[in-house]
Amino acid sequence: MSILTTGLAGDVPPAHSVRVETPSNYLNAKFTIGSWLATHDHKRIAILFAVSITAFFFIGGAAATMIRLDLATPAGDFVKAETYNKLFTMHGVIMVWFFLIPSIPATLGNFLVPLMIGARDLAFPRLNLTSWYLYVGGSIFTIVAMIAGGVDTGWTFYAPFSTMFSNTHVIYVLAGVFVVGFSSILTGLNIIVTVHTMRAPGMTWFRLPLFVWAQYATAAILVLATPVLAMTLVLVTVERLFGIGIFNPALGGDPLLFQHLFWFYSHPAVYIMVLPAMGVVSELIAASAHNPVFGYKTMAFAIIAIAVLGFLVWGHHMFVSGQSMYAGVVFSFMSFLVAIPSAVKVFNWTATLWHGRITYTAPMLYALGFVGLFTIGGMTGLFLASLALDVHLTDTYFVVAHFHYIMVGGTVSAYLGGIHFWWPKITGRMYSDRWARFAAILLFVGFNFTFFPQYLLGIAGMPRRYHAYPPEFQTLNVLSSAGALILALGYLLPLLYLGWSLFRGARAPANPWDATGLEWQTPSPPPVHNFATPPVVTEPPYAYRMAALTRDVVDAREGTR
Amino acid sequence: MTHSRVRNYVMTWIALLVLLAITCGTSFIPLGRYNLAINMAIAIAKALLVIVVFMRLFKSAPMVLVVAVIAALDLAILVCLALPDFVVRGW
Amino acid sequence: MTSANATIGAVHEATLRVAAQFEEAPQQVHAAKLGMWIFLATEVMFFGALFFAYAIARVQFPEAFAAASKHTNILLGTTNTAVLLTSSLFMVLAMRAAELGVRRATAILLVITALLGLAFTGIKLTEYVLDYRDHLVPVLDFSFDPRYAKGALVFFGFYFVTTGLHLVHLSIGNGLVLTFARRAWLGKPNTLADQVEIVGLYWHFVDIVWIFLYPCLYLVSRT
Numbered sequence: 001m002s003i004l005t006t007g008l009a010g011d012v013p014p015a016h017s018v019r020v021e022t023p024s025n026y027l028n029a030k031f032t033i034g035s036w037l038a039t040h041d042h043k044r045i046a047i048l049f050a051v052s053i054t055a056f057f058f059i060g061g062a063a064a065t066m067i068r069l070d071l072a073t074p075a076g077d078f079v080k081a082e083t084y085n086k087l088f089t090m091h092g093v094i095m096v097w098f099f100l101i102p103s104i105p106a107t108l109g110n111f112l113v114p115l116m117i118g119a120r121d122l123a124f125p126r127l128n129l130t131s132w133y134l135y136v137g138g139s140i141f142t143i144v145a146m147i148a149g150g151v152d153t154g155w156t157f158y159a160p161f162s163t164m165f166s167n168t169h170v171i172y173v174l175a176g177v178f179v180v181g182f183s184s185i186l187t188g189l190n191i192i193v194t195v196h197t198m199r200a201p202g203m204t205w206f207r208l209p210l211f212v213w214a215q216y217a218t219a220a221i222l223v224l225a226t227p228v229l230a231m232t233l234v235l236v237t238v239e240r241l242f243g244i245g246i247f248n249p250a251l252g253g254d255p256l257l258f259q260h261l262f263w264f265y266s267h268p269a270v271y272i273m274v275l276p277a278m279g280v281v282s283e284l285i286a287a288s289a290h291n292p293v294f295g296y297k298t299m300a301f302a303i304i305a306i307a308v309l310g311f312l313v314w315g316h317h318m319f320v321s322g323q324s325m326y327a328g329v330v331f332s333f334m335s336f337l338v339a340i341p342s343a344v345k346v347f348n349w350t351a352t353l354w355h356g357r358i359t360y361t362a363p364m365l366y367a368l369g370f371v372g373l374f375t376i377g378g379m380t381g382l383f384l385a386s387l388a389l390d391v392h393l394t395d396t397y398f399v400v401a402h403f404h405y406i407m408v409g410g411t412v413s414a415y416l417g418g419i420h421f422w423w424p425k426i427t428g429r430m431y432s433d434r435w436a437r438f439a440a441i442l443l444f445v446g447f448n449f450t451f452f453p454q455y456l457l458g459i460a461g462m463p464r465r466y467h468a469y470p471p472e473f474q475t476l477n478v479l480s481s482a483g484a485l486i487l488a489l490g491y492l493l494p495l496l497y498l499g500w501s502l503f504r505g506a507r508a509p510a511n512p513w514d515a516t517g518l519e520w521q522t523p524s525p526p527p528v529h530n531f532a533t534p535p536v537v538t539e540p541p542y543a544y545r546m547a548a549l550t551r552d553v554v555d556a557r558e559g560t561r
Numbered sequence: 562m563t564h565s566r567v568r569n570y571v572m573t574w575i576a577l578l579v580l581l582a583i584t585c586g587t588s589f590i591p592l593g594r595y596n597l598a599i600n601m602a603i604a605i606a607k608a609l610l611v612i613v614v615f616m617r618l619f620k621s622a623p624m625v626l627v628v629a630v631i632a633a634l635d636l637a638i639l640v641c642l643a644l645p646d647f648v649v650r651g652w
Numbered sequence: 653m654t655s656a657n658a659t660i661g662a663v664h665e666a667t668l669r670v671a672a673q674f675e676e677a678p679q680q681v682h683a684a685k686l687g688m689w690i691f692l693a694t695e696v697m698f699f700g701a702l703f704f705a706y707a708i709a710r711v712q713f714p715e716a717f718a719a720a721s722k723h724t725n726i727l728l729g730t731t732n733t734a735v736l737l738t739s740s741l742f743m744v745l746a747m748r749a750a751e752l753g754v755r756r757a758t759a760i761l762l763v764i765t766a767l768l769g770l771a772f773t774g775i776k777l778t779e780y781v782l783d784y785r786d787h788l789v790p791v792l793d794f795s796f797d798p799r800y801a802k803g804a805l806v807f808f809g810f811y812f813v814t815t816g817l818h819l820v821h822l823s824i825g826n827g828l829v830l831t832f833a834r835r836a837w838l839g840k841p842n843t844l845a846d847q848v849e850i851v852g853l854y855w856h857f858v859d860i861v862w863i864f865l866y867p868c869l870y871l872v873s874r875t
Binding site for chain 2: 682685686689690692693696697700701704707708711726730733734737738740741743744745748852853856857859860863864866867871873874875
Binding site: 114119120121122123124125185189192193194196197198223224225226227228230231232234235238242243244245246251252253254257261264529534 | 672673674675679682683686687690691693694695697698699700701702704705708709712713790791802803805806809810813817
């Protein structure tokens with residue numbers, strides 16, 4: 001099966017015209033439910049995670065739909081104020097902890113890291129499965145909380161409202177987040193140990209794909225930051241249940257202690273959300289432009305720099321909280337610094353396109369969308385990092401637009417791009433690139449319609465977390481809500497054509513994109529233990545210019561039939 | 562050699578108990594702020610003894626030392642960047 | 653071949669069963685140890701955040717914390733600290749025995765470690781009962797000198813949260829130690845020395861948490 005004949009653009013050839021017996025792979029090895037629920041295979045666990053987080057994505061999306069429906073009119077007449085508070089809380093909690101944080105690490109990371117480094121599995125397969133069960137367990141708490149009426153504290157659980165005054169089931173959600181936090185810690189631990197100890201012979205650190213660098217840095221953040229969140233949730237629970245004055249000033253506590261502890265985790269958390277996306281984008285752009293990533297080592301060091309600096313900036317969430325002015329200055333300065341490696345990456349992605357043989361597949365569209373939207377989101381982060389500006393912009397829709405540009409325009413775009421790019425490898429099927437590109441463009445348009453007006457609303461002064469607003473803001477809000485409908489359609493489309501491809505898609509070859517990387521040297525879908533023979537690495541990463549020379553070697557390495 | 566490793570462990574244990582006696586004993590002497598300083602210094606010393614001797618930090622793979630140092634640094638970041646705010650803030 | 657300096661790989665490599673994802677035994681051992689140290693790093697951040705919160709609360713209530721700390725039982729607390737330090741000694745002796753392949757001795761030393769851990773638990777629970785009797789348990793009939801009641805409530809809140817979390821971790825450690833004691837006694841896995849070392853790392857960490865808890869809770873002010 002020649003690499004050249006499939007999948008770059010155009011229609012999918014009919015499945016029945018090629019009758020080959022499917023070789024044994026991780027999907028058809030066993031079909032029982034037990035073989036899935038008790039699996040140790042990182043590829044199956046990745047799929048378990050993918051199904052779970054997709055379900056939560058749509059639940060969080062449903063909350064967002066209700067929010068945008070309410071905000072279509074200035075009067076808060078779609079839902080009550082209390083209900084609105086519960087909607088944005090559940091939207092935030094679900095999207096942050098039950099979708100974004102596990103999204104790329106636990107799905108694409110789980111699936112691809114062992115393949116990319118030439119290993120048979122992660123270091124601790126049973127821990128990996130435990131991680132998924134913890135996710136499921138944590139999610140049950142959260143679902144119970146939603147059914148019991150939801151929580152109205154905001155995803156940030158600020159004390160003393162969360163510890164003393166909220167009448168909703170705060171502790172259920174805290175328990176859910178606590179458990180899911182440990183799920184993510186175990187994933188991080190697994191990835192760090194795997195990358196350190198299980199790289200194939202010849203796979204030195206500077207031959208690793210940037211995706212692996214990104215997962216590694218993310219794993220380090222997961223392991224170092226999440227425990228602080230866990231303790232914060234414990235302390236909130238203790239104060240709420242037993243009236244111990246840790247954060248509540250009436251009892252002698254300090255509300256800024258909560259904020260320092262919470263944001264010490266939650267700022268690195270946003271890098272947990274964006275670094276894996278950056279890793280994906282590097283892979284997508286290199287493959288779609290058939291060019292090595294420009295400045296590979298710089299990109300790797302930039303990933304590490306972002307991870308490290310990300311621990312030093314949390315106070316920029318607290319500029320107006322009453323923290324000392326000196327803290328504000330320090331955190332503002334550090335926040336400007338962390339923009340530098342991010343900007344370097346944007347320049348390098350752009351430079352990767354130079355003299356490339358660019359193909360505008362759906363993954364490429366998502367990757368290019370990421371670069372543009374992340375740039376906008378990142379630059380508006382600089383606005384917010386400026387102390388004087390932040391005084392006016394904080395708690396307005398400017399902030400909401402900023403983080404949605406990064407998390408949705410950035411991370412979700414990259415996640416979808418990655419799903420599309422590696423779909424042939426994961427499922428062994430090709431999808432309709434025509435529909436995929438349509439969805440990608442629809443999402444890009446819908447996204448900007450939804451969130452760009454929110455920058456303008458923020459500058460005009462509309463506060464966030466309000467269920468009603470002055471009538472002069474209505475036009476922009478209606479624009480935003482209309483965009484949200486387009487977004488919703490765009491997110492539903494992949495379910496359809498990707499789902500369709502599972503049954504009717506053409507069988508995928510080992511390397512439909514003609515990409516470099518060890519994951520493409522094994523059949524699609526991979527065999528249970530990933531490689532028929534353990535690979536030995538001799539090439540630098542992204543050896544695209546050498547591709548023609550080594551194609552024969554690649555063909556010879558495609559697994560046994 | 563076995564004898565000396567076990568001897569090391571026992572000597573460390575004795576040192577730990579001596580430090581415990583000192584930290585407990587000095588608490589009954591009114592030294593103002595120095596009580597806290599002594600207690601913290603002794604606690605750190607005991608922890609270091611356990612880490613270096615019992616947990617064999619310096620005899621482990623280099624990556625282990627990196628992990629230990631990074632964990633300490635991360636905690637230091639939390640304390641060094643957050644604590645000044647509480648001190649300087651004034652409320 | 654079992655000289656006193658025998659390392660794990662030299663003694664056991666030929667007979668180690670390696671898990672499917674690993675190529676060879678030393679790789680698996682290294683991965684397991686690195687994994688435990690990384691887990692301990694997460695625990696450092698977990699307890700570290702707790703100690704930080706305690707520090708802020710103590711700065712907020714210096715006299716109340718001093719007054720409240722005087723009501724902790726220094727005899728039992730100091731004894732417990734000695735008990736836990738001694739258990740760490742037996743843990744490391746057990747590890748040494750496992751390295752030398754002396755299985756029965758390993759099992760006995762592990763059992764002693766666990767017994768000391770259980771002794772700690774017993775003493776701690778006794779303290780809890782005494783604290784309850786002295787009205788020092790928040791929510792459960794707490795009462796304190798009105799001048800310091802607000803801060804004392806915070807102190808004892810931290811006292812029960814920190815020692816409670818510590819006790820949970822210790823109990824998990826106890827379970828692990830007894831599990832490996834049984835395995836050692838039955839002469840089971842060839843990777844015993846490494847597994848005992850890894851459990852030991854966890855055990856020593858729990859000891860270190862207590863090393864810091866002891867002065868924070870019992871020695872705030874004894875004059």
